[in-house]
Amino acid sequence: MLALIEIHNCQLPCSVGVYEKEKRGKCTLSLSLSASVDISQAVASDSINDTVDYDRMVAACTSIAKTKHYHLLETLAHALIKELFNQFPQIKGLKIHLKKPHAIVNAEYSSVFLELSR
Secondary structure, X not given: OEEEEEEEEEEEEEEEOOOHHHHHOOEEEEEEEEEEEEOHHHHHHOOHHHOOOHHHHHHHHHHHHHXXXXXXXXXXXXXXXXXXXXXXXXXXXXXXXXXXXXXXXXXXXXXXXXXXXX
C-alpha cells in the first residue's frame, strides 16, 4: 500500500551557488518533498518505526545541505534524494523541489524540481 508523505517549504540553511559572493555566505533554501512510501507495515503496526519519520527526514536533509558547498541546486537535490533513499527503505519514489530566493534579479526565486524512483 503506497501513500504520499509530503513536507512543504521547510527552511534549509546551506551554501550553494557558483558566484564568489554565494561561496562566501550561507543562504536559506525552501525545501518541499513528496515521498511515495510503502505504508503496509505502518498501517498494521501503528508504529513510527515502520514508516518514515518526518523529523528524521528533515534532519537528514539539513545534515546533507550543511556538509559542503554545492555549486548547483541540481547537485544538492540529487544528494538529498540519495541520502533519503539510503536511510528510508520504505521510500519507493521521491520528488524534491528546492527554491533559492532572490537568486535572479527581479525574480522571487529560482528552483529545481527533481524526481527519482527506485
